[in-house]
Amino acid sequence: MKDIVIRKLSERGVELVDIAAIVSELQKPYHPGLTPEVSLSTVLAVLDKREVQHTILVGIALDTMAEQGFLEDPLCAIVSEDEPLFGVDEILALGITNVYGTIGLTNFGYLDKVKPGILRLLNNHPTQVHTFLDDLVAGVAAAASARIAHNIFK
Amino acid sequence: MKDIVIRKLSERGVELVDIAAIVSELQKPYHPGLTPEVSLSTVLAVLDKREVQHTILVGIALDTMAEQGFLEDPLCAIVSEDEPLFGVDEILALGITNVYGTIGLTNFGYLDKVKPGILRLLNNHPTQVHTFLDDLVAGVAAAASARIAHNIFK
Amino acid sequence: MKDIVIRKLSERGVELVDIAAIVSELQKPYHPGLTPEVSLSTVLAVLDKREVQHTILVGIALDTMAEQGFLEDPLCAIVSEDEPLFGVDEILALGITNVYGTIGLTNFGYLDKVKPGILRLLNNHPTQVHTFLDDLVAGVAAAASARIAHNIFK
Amino acid sequence: MKDIVIRKLSERGVELVDIAAIVSELQKPYHPGLTPEVSLSTVLAVLDKREVQHTILVGIALDTMAEQGFLEDPLCAIVSEDEPLFGVDEILALGITNVYGTIGLTNFGYLDKVKPGILRLLNNHPTQVHTFLDDLVAGVAAAASARIAHNIFK
Numbered sequence: 001m002k003d004i005v006i007r008k009l010s011e012r013g014v015e016l017v018d019i020a021a022i023v024s025e026l027q028k029p030y031h032p033g034l035t036p037e038v039s040l041s042t043v044l045a046v047l048d049k050r051e052v053q054h055t056i057l058v059g060i061a062l063d064t065m066a067e068q069g070f071l072e073d074p075l076c077a078i079v080s081e082d083e084p085l086f087g088v089d090e091i092l093a094l095g096i097t098n099v100y101g102t103i104g105l106t107n108f109g110y111l112d113k114v115k116p117g118i119l120r121l122l123n124n125h126p127t128q129v130h131t132f133l134d135d136l137v138a139g140v141a142a143a144a145s146a147r148i149a150h151n152i153f154k
Numbered sequence: 155m156k157d158i159v160i161r162k163l164s165e166r167g168v169e170l171v172d173i174a175a176i177v178s179e180l181q182k183p184y185h186p187g188l189t190p191e192v193s194l195s196t197v198l199a200v201l202d203k204r205e206v207q208h209t210i211l212v213g214i215a216l217d218t219m220a221e222q223g224f225l226e227d228p229l230c231a232i233v234s235e236d237e238p239l240f241g242v243d244e245i246l247a248l249g250i251t252n253v254y255g256t257i258g259l260t261n262f263g264y265l266d267k268v269k270p271g272i273l274r275l276l277n278n279h280p281t282q283v284h285t286f287l288d289d290l291v292a293g294v295a296a297a298a299s300a301r302i303a304h305n306i307f308k
Numbered sequence: 309m310k311d312i313v314i315r316k317l318s319e320r321g322v323e324l325v326d327i328a329a330i331v332s333e334l335q336k337p338y339h340p341g342l343t344p345e346v347s348l349s350t351v352l353a354v355l356d357k358r359e360v361q362h363t364i365l366v367g368i369a370l371d372t373m374a375e376q377g378f379l380e381d382p383l384c385a386i387v388s389e390d391e392p393l394f395g396v397d398e399i400l401a402l403g404i405t406n407v408y409g410t411i412g413l414t415n416f417g418y419l420d421k422v423k424p425g426i427l428r429l430l431n432n433h434p435t436q437v438h439t440f441l442d443d444l445v446a447g448v449a450a451a452a453s454a455r456i457a458h459n460i461f462k
Numbered sequence: 463m464k465d466i467v468i469r470k471l472s473e474r475g476v477e478l479v480d481i482a483a484i485v486s487e488l489q490k491p492y493h494p495g496l497t498p499e500v501s502l503s504t505v506l507a508v509l510d511k512r513e514v515q516h517t518i519l520v521g522i523a524l525d526t527m528a529e530q531g532f533l534e535d536p537l538c539a540i541v542s543e544d545e546p547l548f549g550v551d552e553i554l555a556l557g558i559t560n561v562y563g564t565i566g567l568t569n570f571g572y573l574d575k576v577k578p579g580i581l582r583l584l585n586n587h588p589t590q591v592h593t594f595l596d597d598l599v600a601g602v603a604a605a606a607s608a609r610i611a612h613n614i615f616k
Contacts, residue, residue, distance in 0.1 A: 001228055050239050050458070051409040057229040058216065058242050065215075070224060074155055075211040084611055085204050087564035088212050088249065094567065095245040098406055101359040102549035105556065109571010149546055150358070204612070205563040238457055241410035248413065252560055255513040256395035259402065263417010303392055304512070309536055358547050365537040366550050369527075370520065378532060382463055383519040393512050396520050399557040403549065 005053045008060050012133055013125075018118035019043045022141040025116060026107055027148050034148070042144040046099065052140065055095050059132030067129040082131040089135040096139030100146035108142035159207045162214050166287055167279070172272035173197045176295040179270060180261055181302050188302070196298040200253065206294065209249050213286030221283040236285040243289040250293030254300035262296035313361045316368050320441055321433070326426035327351045330449040333424060334415055335456050342456070350452040354407065360448065363403050367440030375437040390439040397443040404447030408454035416450035467515045470522050474595055475587070480580035481505045484603040487578060488569055489610050496610070504606040508561065514602065517557050521594030529591040544593040551597040558601030562608035570604035 006016065020039035027034050046052055065071050066079035078086050090112070097108040112135060115123050119138060122130040160170065174193040181188050200206055219225050220233035232240050244266070251262040266289060269277050273292060276284040314324065328347040335342050354360055373379050374387035386394050398420070405416040420443060423431050427446060430438040468478065482501040489496050508514055527533050528541035540548050552574070559570040574597060577585050581600060584592040 004228065049409075051241055054229075054232065054240055054242050055245070057232075061219075061225055061229055062212065062216070065219065065224070070219070071215055074158065075208075075215055078208065078211075085563075085565060086208055087205055087567075088208050088246070090564040090567045091209070091245060091249040092242070094564070095242065095410060099409070101357075101407070101547075102403060102552040102556070103547060105549075105552045105567075106571045106574040109568045109573075110575040111571075112568040113572040203563075239409075239411060241413075244410040244413045248410070249564060253563070255393075255511075255561070256398040256402070256557060257393060259395075259398045259413075260417045260420040263414045263419075264421040265417075266414040267418040312536065359549055362537075362540065362548055362550050363553070365540075366524065369533055369537055370524070373523075373527065373532070378527070379523055382466065383516075383523055386516065386519075394516055395513055396516050396554070396557065399517070399553060400550070403553040 001050075001053050002047055005047060005056050008057065009137075012060055012063070012130070013122065013128070014118055014133065014137055016040060016043050016047075019137055019141050019144070022111065022117050022119070022137075023144045023148070026111070026141065026145050031148065031152060038148070039144070042147050043140060045147060046096075046140050046143045049099050052096050052099060052143070055092055056136050056140075059089070059092050059136045063129045063132045066131065079131050080129050086131070089132045092132060093135035093139035096136060097142045097146075099143050100150055103149060104139075104142040104146035106142075107145045108138055111138040111141055155204075155207050156201055159201060159210050162211065163291075166214055166217070166284070167276065167282070168272055168287065168291055170194060170197050170201075173291055173295050173298070176265065176271050176273070176291075177298045177302070180265070180295065180299050185302065185306060192302070193298070196301050197294060199301060200250075200294050200297045203253050206250050206253060206297070209246050210290050210294075213243070213246050213290045217283045217286045220285065233285050234283050240285070243286045246286060247289035247293035250290060251296045251300075253297050254304055257303060258293075258296040258300035261299045262292055265292040265295055309358075309361050310355055313355060313364050316365065317445075320368055320371070320438070321430065321436070322426055322441065322445055324348060324351050324355075327445055327449050327452070330419065330425050330427070330445075331452045331456070334419070334449065334453050339456065339460060346456070347452070350455050351448060353455060354404075354448050354451045357407050360404050360407060360451070363400050364444050364448075367397070367400050367444045371437045371440045374439070387439050388437050394439070397440045400440060401443035401447035404444060405450045405454075407451050408458055411457060412447075412450040412454035415453045416446055419446040419449055463512075463515050464509055467509060467518050470519065471599075474522055474525070474592070475584065475590070476580055476595065476599055478502060478505050478509075481599055481603050481606070484573065484579050484581070484599075485606045485610070488573070488603065488607050493610065493614060500610070501606065504609050505602060507609060508558075508602050508605045511561050514558050514561060514605070517554050518598050518602075521551070521554050521598045525591045525594045528593065541593050542591050548593070551594045554594060555597035555601035558598060559604045559608075561605050562612055565611060566601075566604040566608035569607045570600055573600040573603055 020043050023039040097104040122134040174197050177193040251258040276288040328351050331347040405412040427442050430442040482505050485501040559566040584596040
C-alpha cells in the first residue's frame, strides 16, 4: 500500500523530496549535520505507518472528489474553498502528526501557518483542490521531524 | 446547514430520537430525572456546532462513496469492510466527541465498543456501508452526554 | 527510566500482570490463542515508549501531591475528589492511548467506563488518590491492545 | 475559580493583556478592525471554560513544583529543563487549544514555535520554570483566535 500512497502523492503534485526539503529546513537549525538523505529516509519511515497511509488516501480522495464535483453541496463548496471554519483537514492531519508523539504538534502548526515550499504551491494551486493535501503533507513533515528528534535525543 | 445534516442522517437511517435514546440510557444512572425531551434537545444543541456538522457531512460522504464504488481501491475495500486497523473513522469522531471537552471521550469509547441501539443496527447493516456513521453517531451521543454533565454540575 | 516507571506503578498498587490481565480479557474474544506472556510482553513494549513513561510519571506525581496535600486548593479538592467535569486525566491518558494509533481510543473509553480488575480497585481505594492513575493504566492497556491488533492484522 | 486562574497567571508573570496582545498580532492581518478590547474580552471568554481553568491550574502546579524541587527525579530534571522529547506540556495545551474546535491547532503550533511577546519572556526566564506555562498561554491565545474566527465568519 505504501507504493500506492507514494504514487497518489506524486499524481497530486507532491514528490517525497519536496517533503524531505521541508523537514531539512525545519530541523537544520537543531541538527546542522542533517543530510537530505536522512530527511528523505525519515519521510519514508513515516509513510510505512498504516495509519499514515490510510489518512493520506482518505484526504486525497476527498480533495479529488471535491475537484471533480462528486461531493454534494454544501460540502463540495466548503472543501473546494477551504472555508476558514472547516477543521476536518486539521483533524485528519493530527492523526499523522502524532504518530511519533505530541512533540510533532508544534511543527505541524508552524508549517500549516507559514506554508514553506511545496505547501505554498499546493495552497495556491489555480485549479486543483488541495484542502486536505496541504495539511496531510505538513503532518508528514512534522512527524518526520519528531522522528529525527527521537532518534537524536534518545 | 443543520437541516441538511439532520436530513442526511435520516437518509442514512439515523433519526435524532435514536441518538437521544442512547444519551438517555447512558445518563439515566447519573441523572434519574432526565427526560427524553432534554436528551433530544441536547442532541440538537450538539448538531448546532459548525464543526460537528462538517464532520458528519464528510463521514457520510465517505460511507456513501465507498458504498457506490466511487472510492478507488485499496481505500474502497478498507472502508467497505471497516478493516480493524482503519482508524480514520475514530479520528473524525474525536472532533465531535470533544466539542464539550475531553470528558466525552470515555462515553465515546464505551459506545463504540458496546454499540447499543441504533449503533448495532448501523454496524450490522446487510448492504449499506456505515464505517464512519456509527462512530459519528457515537460521537454525537458522547458529546451530548458531556453537555448534560456540564449543565448539571456547573 | 522504564524501571523507575515500573517501580512507581508498583508503589501505587499496580503490577504489570494486573495491566496484562485487562489486556487479555479485552483481546481474548478476538484472539483466542493470546497467552498471558504475550499480553505481559506487550505491556512492557508500551512502557518502552518515552512519551508513555513521561505521562505516567506526571500523572502519579499529581495524584501523590493531591494525596499529601501539596497541591493548593481548588486544584487539590478537584483532583482528590475526581470531580466529574475534570478532564485533565483523560487528556493525559490520550497521549498514551494513541501511541499505536487511534484504534486504541475505543478500548480506552470502554475500560474507563467499565473499570475491570485493577481499575476498580484503584477507583474505589479508601484512602489513596488515583484520579490520574486509573486513566493512565486504562491508557496503557488500550495501547497494548492496539499493538496486539497491529501485530496480528499487519 | 476564574479569578483564581487569573491571579495565578499574574503571579507567574502573565497578564491577560499580554495574551490579548498575541491574539491581536495573530488576527490583525485577517481582521484589521480588531480592537485590543475585543482581543481581551475574547481571552476572558476562553478563561470562562472550566476545562481551560483546570488545565492551567494543573500546568502551573507542575511548573511550580519543579521549580521548588517538590517533583522527584527524573521528572524534576525533565520538567526543569523542558527536555526536547517531553510532550506532556503540548498534550495539556491541546485541551485548551481545541475548546473552539481544531481550527485553533495551527495557531497553537505557530505560537509555540515562534514564541512572540510574553511567550519568549517565559521561555527564557533565568530562574523560573515555565515548561508548561508557555504552552498553556499559547493554547489560550490560539483558542481566542479560533473564537474570533467563529464569531466573524458564522
